[in-house]
Amino acid sequence: MNNVTIGINKFRGKTTVIKYGEKERLRHMYMVGKTGVGKSTIFQNMCLEDIQNKNGVCFIDPHGESIDWLLKNIPKERLEDVILFDPSDIDFPFGLNILEARSEIEKDFLVNECIQIFYKLFDPQKSGIIGPQFEHWLRNAALTVMAGPEGGSLVEIPKLFIDRDFEMEKRRHLTDPVVIEFWTKQMSKTSDFHKSEMLNYFMSKFGQFMNNTLMRNIIGQHKSSFDFESLMDNKKILLVNLSKGKIGEINAHMLGLIILSKLQAGILKRANKESGDRKPFYLYVDEFQNFTTDTFISMLSESRKYGLGVHITNQYLAQLPENIKDAVLGNVGTILSFEVGAEDAEILSKEFIPMEVEDFMNLPKFNFYIKLMIDGKTSNAFSGMSIPPEKSKSSPVIKEAIETFNRLYYGSPKIFVEKIINKNLS
Numbered sequence: 318m319n320n321v322t323i324g325i326n327k328f329r330g331k332t333t334v335i336k337y338g339e340k341e342r343l344r345h346m347y348m349v350g351k352t353g354v355g356k357s358t359i360f361q362n363m364c365l366e367d368i369q370n371k372n373g374v375c376f377i378d379p380h381g382e383s384i385d386w387l388l389k390n391i392p393k394e395r396l397e398d399v400i401l402f403d404p405s406d407i408d409f410p411f412g413l414n415i416l417e418a419r420s421e422i423e424k425d426f427l428v429n430e431c432i433q434i435f436y437k438l439f440d441p442q443k444s445g446i447i448g449p450q451f452e453h454w455l456r457n458a459a460l461t462v463m464a465g466p467e468g469g470s471l472v473e474i475p476k477l478f479i480d481r482d483f484e485m486e487k488r489r490h491l492t493d494p495v496v497i498e499f500w501t502k503q504m505s506k507t508s509d510f511h512k513s514e515m516l517n518y519f520m521s522k523f524g525q526f527m528n529n530t531l532m533r534n535i536i537g538q539h540k541s542s543f544d545f546e547s548l549m550d551n552k553k554i555l556l557v558n559l560s561k562g563k564i565g566e567i568n569a570h571m572l573g574l575i576i577l578s579k580l581q582a583g584i585l586k587r588a589n590k591e592s593g594d595r596k597p598f599y600l601y602v603d604e605f606q607n608f609t610t611d612t613f614i615s616m617l618s619e620s621r622k623y624g625l626g627v628h629i630t631n632q633y634l635a636q637l638p639e640n641i642k643d644a645v646l647g648n649v650g651t652i653l654s655f656e657v658g659a660e661d662a663e664i665l666s667k668e669f670i671p672m673e674v675e676d677f678m679n680l681p682k683f684n685f686y687i688k689l690m691i692d693g694k695t696s697n698a699f700s701g702m703s704i705p706p707e708k709s710k711s712s713p714v715i716k717e718a719i720e721t722f723n724r725l726y727y728g729s730p731k732i733f734v735e736k737i738i739n740k741n742l743s
């Protein structure tokens with residue numbers, strides 16, 4: 318079963334359950350509302366229902382509370398399906414390598430994603446902090462680092478420009494003429510001064526990830542702990558705990574962006590599958606504005622045919638960059654709004670027929686308006702109420718069992734990881 322409950326509707330003394338249908342879910346859902354109105358709770362409830370219905374899901378949680386709740390409610394028969402990615406567990410780091418690719422197409426896709434991630438983190442307004450020059454160097458350097466049977470990771474990029482043996486060893490494996498020319502024609506003519514200038518520039522961006530043990534031990538591993546294509550095909554439950562307090566904001570954003578890029582790379586591989594083999598997979602992203610790149614936006618329009626249903630939420634629509642706001646409103650089939658401020662109410666009243674601006678500004682907590690897709694068509698707006706989170710059903714023992722299993726199965730002991738990474742960097 319692939320439909321889930323969003324909330325309830327009360328009309329003339331009759332209570333009906335608001336169901337979100339299987340086909341409609343592939344047209345995606347956006348939810349907006351002020352703090353404390355119950356947004357995360359709706360996603361938690363829906364995600365748990367998906368888990369109970371044996372669906373594959375990924376939940377990206379910037380606070381950790383939703384994941385904590387989900388972990389305490391996982392039904393016993395799904396325990397083994399949970400992949401719990403908690404970067405703050407520094408003793409058993411997972412591997413998450415954005416530069417790990419199986420095909421040339423995937424290589425190009427991921428390198429492009431990498432560039433977009435750097436824009437998002439360091440130059441979101443595209444004001445020139447990261448320019449075409451940096452892009453060019455990063456693209457060629459990343460493709461070079463990935464060359465060869467061993468592969469490579471982001472943290473080895475600076476080494477390419479300071480260790481001639483490493484550079485030559487990597488270049489031996491290059492087959493792409495454009496990248497080969499980058500070294501033979503361009504770099505050979507670049508002065509040491511210019512090289513070191515660019516290296517400093519690289520370091521000012523990579524440095525904070527390279528010098529941070531927690532991050533280096535995750536993004537510096539060549540092999541990722543899990544493969545997105547197979548986790549979607551096998552209907553796994555990927556819970557991503559990006560609690561900023563524990564790992565730092567920029568690190569949390571970086572990891573979330575990498576997860577989404579790799580998820581998209583996995584989705585795109587579904588193009589080779591028969592449509593019947595593309596099992597639905599449901600993605601929940603809380604406070605999604607921190608994790609959007611241009612490809613994420615194009616995914617909203619493309620991913621339906623690959624069986625991905627996306628659920629995103631944040632507090633203010635008006636604060637989203639114009640292109641993201643337009644893409645969300647233009648591509649999402651179902652929109653749900655709790656209480657919002659005047660600016661958002663203005664935008665939403667145009668989308669929700671027959672609601673007025675004031676309607677959105679006076680909603681009591683846990684009450685919403687929804688424009689729901691039903692049978693492929695978007696309904697007129699109607700009101701609803703969310704369902705409170707249930708008290709946790711399972712014992713803390715289940716949560717601990719999942720944590721222990723994940724450390725041992727997907728994580729690797731820190732000493733072991735550091736030994737390999739130090740060797741790669743030396």
Ligand SMILES: Nc1ncnc2c1ncn2[C@@H]1O[C@H](COP(=O)(O)OP(=O)(O)OP(=O)(O)O)[C@@H](O)[C@H]1O
Pocket residue numbers: 350351352353354355356357358359632683702703704705706
């Ligand atoms: N329908 C409901 N009835 C009663 N309590 C609820 C209901 N929905 C959520 N809650 C409770 O209200 C509180 C706020 O909910 P939640 O964290 O989901 O809000 P939010 O909109 O995600 O806020 P924020 O934007 O700050 O993340 C939580 O303690 C939650 O358990």
Ligand SMILES: [Mg+2]
Pocket residue numbers: 356357358603
């Ligand atoms: Mg929330």
